[in-house]
Amino acid sequence: MKLITANFLTCAVKGCKASPASFPLHFRDAELELQELDFQPDFIRNIVPRIDWHALQIMANELGFPKILDKKPEGDELKDEQILKELHRLLLETHINEGKLTCGNCGHEYLIKEGIANFLLPSHLV
């Protein structure tokens, strides 16, 4: 699972969606891997405006990354190849292979195994 995907995910429990505590989900026991990909600056430029920057900061911090930019890059900053490359690495090349994502509201844990996160809920949470 890539870090970018986690930026669009929250708790699948219906009652949690409205609670601010349910986003972002929190990584626990995460095993990371860097998987290199072709550099795709047009994608980064398109997607960064849709990223929740605060959530990205929290997640990057929980995963032990050095501090990322304080403010979401915009305008000319999104033409800066260095910035785009760093974001590409963080968002698309950072994989979470094993671990958990937990909801800060209900405490439910979503398992990640071999890079695949499981958001299927047991019946008592549906």
Added chain:
Amino acid sequence: MEYVIRFAQVHETFRRPEIESLAALAGIDLEILYYDQFSPYCVIRVPTEADARTLIARSILAKDIFELWGQGTNYEEVHADVRRRTQHRWDEFKNVSFRFTIDSFCGKRKIEAKRAIIQSFSYVGFDGPIRMKNPDEDFWVLEDFVSDVEVATRTPGNTHAYSEALEPRKIYLGRWIANSSRNIVSKYDLKKRRYISTTSMDAELSLVTANMAHAAPGRLFYDPFVGTGSFCVAAAHFGALTCGSDIDPRSFKGREKNDKEPMGLFTNFQQYGIESKFMDAFSSDLTNTPLLNRQFLDGIVCDPPYGVREGLRVLGTRDGSGREEVIIDGVPAHYRPGYIPPKKPYGFEAMQNDILAFASRTLVTDGRLCMWMPTSIDEDVELLIPMHPHLEVVSVSVQPFNQWSRRLITYRRLPEGQVSDISKARQKGDSEGISADDLNAFRRKVCHQYTLSYAP
């Protein structure tokens, strides 16, 4: 400028929407001057030759595009039209190498007749060498004869075309401009694909779907019913990054997958060298989606289940049991390895409502949803087109089979503040989906037919 598109004579109701989608994607001002479902030739107007190339480059259902040099219902008319349109340009072509070819749709011409037709254009006065391979300029005489299919459709009972000896109803002279992407269909042929299942969508229609949905470089696409990833692969071919999920993780991992082996869906991306266009796959139920209510998707492409080939299910229990958390040896049962969450049947229409509501929450403005759904040729069970106030229906295309048919509906996410006319949408409020059979008109119909056809 006017151009002739030569379509493949297949998937007729998808051809025009595909070209219109590609024009919208590239921002090309397209005017369709002539289109007929029974003819491969379509006359259009676009501002420039560059537009004509761009328009055709990604098309799957078109074969190629020609600059229109002349048209008519007989050769006299064609010649007059050629003089009128192009006489002032003949000098430009005086010394280039060239070739003339005749393409007679549903008609046959003897070699001498063909030669005579080509000869009849000699007044253009090209003096350059005739080259059968890689000529500088490639001219085509396109003859449109009435097909047997057309005769049978327009006048049921009459199975014969006028007669092969008769003349075409329409003739065009075109200067070849560019080929389409039709040749990639065989590259993505399911027969040669590493990971498929019985519900994989064929390569041709997956690619058409990706065109309708405006898959393009820099964009993010999602399939909530990803299965073996046919749509993700097609959208990735056109440069989008793709993401998918499914309630059955085995559908994208592969049933026999061993630990450490790449998931089945990903091996398809590897096969085509588009790994960098794969974003993620995860397990989830669309009806209980973990995705945020945020407009972040450029496109959603899917073929939702409808209960014939595989069960339409959502999370939960049929009788509402299982409301208590189960603990085994101090560990919640749902955290134990091998735990499979219970699923219950769900209504087909309820699922479609969920998909449209999801799309309206997650698509960016002008983002597109392409959704396949069954329809029945039989009128009394024909399903209405599901609608949503934030989604405009862009096109509906139908693929007929013997016993049933399915359609591809393309929607566009409207800007905030605009609403589409949903007065024709079905009124049924069936979001509870208690019993799939009660709610699933299509399934009832098909099961019924199957029963009949399996009866001795």
